[in-house]
Amino acid sequence: MNAFDVQLIVDEVPEGIVDELIDIFEGTTGHDHTGSAFVNGFIEAPTFLDAVESLSRWLEERGCVAQRVDLDLATRGDIARRLGATRQAAANWAAGRRGAGFPAPFNPVSGGVWLWGDVVAWAIEHGRLPHETPRPPQAEAVTLANSFLLRQSVG
Structure with a gap:
């Protein structure tokens, strides 16, 4: 398992999920410089796509739709x-x-x-960060995750 730092742009953050997000995912919510709502969480999963799927499904169960991975x-x-x-x-x-x-x-x-x-x-x-550092997504993982989220929103 790897630790992933997942930040998703969402339609809106429903009232009442923030405390649960903090407890389960050490997460945060907010708005970026464009005014888009985001949800962030740390998730242990085999791949970044698995982490995105886990967080997006958790959010969907609570009435929050993930739109895309936020590019850091x-x-x-x-x-x-x-x-x-x-x-x-x-x-x-x-x-x-x-x-x-x-x-x-x-x-x-x-x-x-x-x-x-x-x-x-x-x-x-190159030894400039410890191996156990939570891993933000690389370009290929962002593409795969955004394709997944697009299919979820269309389907």
């Missing part, structure tokens, strides 16, 4: 801060001057933004 994107500055490194170190990783195999940007806009899950996988592999 990070700039080089964010990467440096989150990994406890300098901005120069993050710039060197991104440029391929240090830390072989650093992931490609998720989007090259404004010097690049990375999917945090790709960076975490790299950081664990």
Whole structure:
């Protein structure tokens, strides 16, 4: 089993589920910078898709519809801060001057933004984070999870 940090954009957060979400998933709720409601939780599961399925079904049973996985994107500055490194170190990783195999940007806009899950996988592999760190999704897992959620909302 792996520990996954799952954050889903939802239609709305029904009254009364917050305490249960905290107790079961060490979860949180809120709104992102666009005003979209989200639910976050830590889930142990074999795969990220299994974790998303578990949380989305739990939410659905309580009248909350999961729309998509929230993309946790990070700039080089964010990467440096989150990994406890300098901005120069993050710039060197991104440029391929240090830390072989650093992931490609998720989007090259404004010097690049990375999917945090790709960076975490790299950081664990290179000893910059402990192996037991909860794993945010990598790009392929996000695609699979969003396909699942789309099928659930259509079906």
